[in-house]
Amino acid sequence: MSGDKIRLNTEWLCDCGGCHVALVDLHEKILNVLESVEIQKCPVLTDEKLYPEADIGILTGSIRTEHDRHAAEEMRKKCKTIIAFGTCAVYGGLHGAGLAHSREEIMNHVYRKSPTTKTDFLPDSEITTLEKLVTPIDEVIDVDLYLPGCPPHAHFIFEGLSSLIENRQPKARQETVCAGCKRTMKKTEVTEIKASHEGMPDDDTCFLSQGYICLGSVTLDRCLAPCPNHGVMCSGCAGPTMQILTEPTHDIRTEISERMSRLTKIDAQTIKTHMEKSAKTHYAYAMATKMIGNKPTFLINKWIADVEAQ
Numbered sequence: 363m364s365g366d367k368i369r370l371n372t373e374w375l376c377d378c379g380g381c382h383v384a385l386v387d388l389h390e391k392i393l394n395v396l397e398s399v400e401i402q403k404c405p406v407l408t409d410e411k412l413y414p415e416a417d418i419g420i421l422t423g424s425i426r427t428e429h430d431r432h433a434a435e436e437m438r439k440k441c442k443t444i445i446a447f448g449t450c451a452v453y454g455g456l457h458g459a460g461l462a463h464s465r466e467e468i469m470n471h472v473y474r475k476s477p478t479t480k481t482d483f484l485p486d487s488e489i490t491t492l493e494k495l496v497t498p499i500d501e502v503i504d505v506d507l508y509l510p511g512c513p514p515h516a517h518f519i520f521e522g523l524s525s526l527i528e529n530r531q532p533k534a535r536q537e538t539v540c541a542g543c544k545r546t547m548k549k550t551e552v553t554e555i556k557a558s559h560e561g562m563p564d565d566d567t568c569f570l571s572q573g574y575i576c577l578g579s580v581t582l583d584r585c586l587a588p589c590p591n592h593g594v595m596c597s598g599c600a601g602p603t604m605q606i607l608t609e610p611t612h613d614i615r616t617e618i619s620e621r622m623s624r625l626t627k628i629d630a631q632t633i634k635t636h637m638e639k640s641a642k643t644h645y646a647y648a649m650a651t652k653m654i655g656n657k658p659t660f661l662i663n664k665w666i667a668d669v670e671a672q
């Protein structure tokens with residue numbers, strides 16, 4: 363500690379910057395945090411290039427480049443406690459969907475084919491190169507606290523930081539998003555899977571009962587269920603439940619297809635096939651973690667093997 367204050371470093375790796383913005387989203391509660399914390403390194407606030415000794419280190423983003431790997435290792439060396447902050451840091455995040463493509467395909471798409479950044483050349487060798495895979499940070503360094511969410515919800519950011527400042531265990535339950543959802547699951551006569559833009563779902567009935575894929579029942583509640591309570595299906599941005607992650611026989615598509623088929627007249631295999639075809643969407647947030655990628659029955663397994671073989 364420096365004086366009475368806790369020294370904080372933050373660093374971002376392969377990410378969108380949203381997690382750092384979420385820190386400011388604490389609104390007036392950030393003042394409570396700042397009373398106890400001295401920010402030493404933070405890419406959006408300071409121009410500190412080195413890694414000073416710190417009590418808490420917040421890492422956002424996943425590891426995709428040599429720079430990311432070096433930064434994570436330096437943070438681990440210099441910070442007593444490391445927080446994997448956000449779904450990218452915890453499970454690889456949305457970038458994990460890149461596993462379905464080779465590095466060349468990604469680079470060509472971004473630099474040569476994207477309508478907004480079209481050029482005729484790729485970055486030169488001075489730019490750190492993409493690693494083959496997207497890696498969650500705990501596969502590279504030890505992590506002390508996990509705070510998933512894309513980005514994490516202000517309630518849980520405040521609880522996580524307060525628990526460290528007060529030197530106590532964080533209060534965080536293991537419920538699914540359904541626990542905070544006001545919709546009711548009921549048996550219906552629905553016979554078809556609908557895309558999110560089709561039809562007009564009613565506000566009181568569970569999306570699964572209405573034929574819409576909602577991942578609330580396989581997603582850890584780290585958000586207080588804002589999406590289903592405001593008319594949008596849960597896309598699983600806080601990552602899977604512990605049951606999905608740790609039990610080999612449980613999988614997102616299997617759980618959803620069995621639950622949805624019990625609530626509707628849609629056959630479980632039809633739902634499973636539909637989810638397999640759109641796996642890049644339904645597994646996007648967590649497919650980079652070995653706990654999902656290594657599930658024996660899934661296409662992601664093949665994508666990872668293909669990328670590793672390149």
Ligand code: SF4
Nearest residue numbers: 377380448449450512
């Ligand atoms: S977890 Fe979401 S908000 Fe945070 S850096 Fe990754 S993509 Fe951005």
Ligand code: SF4
Nearest residue numbers: 540543568569576578
């Ligand atoms: S599956 Fe979705 S809509 Fe249904 S109860 Fe759970 S969160 Fe709510």
Ligand code: SF4
Nearest residue numbers: 585589596597599600
């Ligand atoms: S309801 Fe689902 S998609 Fe929405 S914030 Fe929560 S975990 Fe993310």
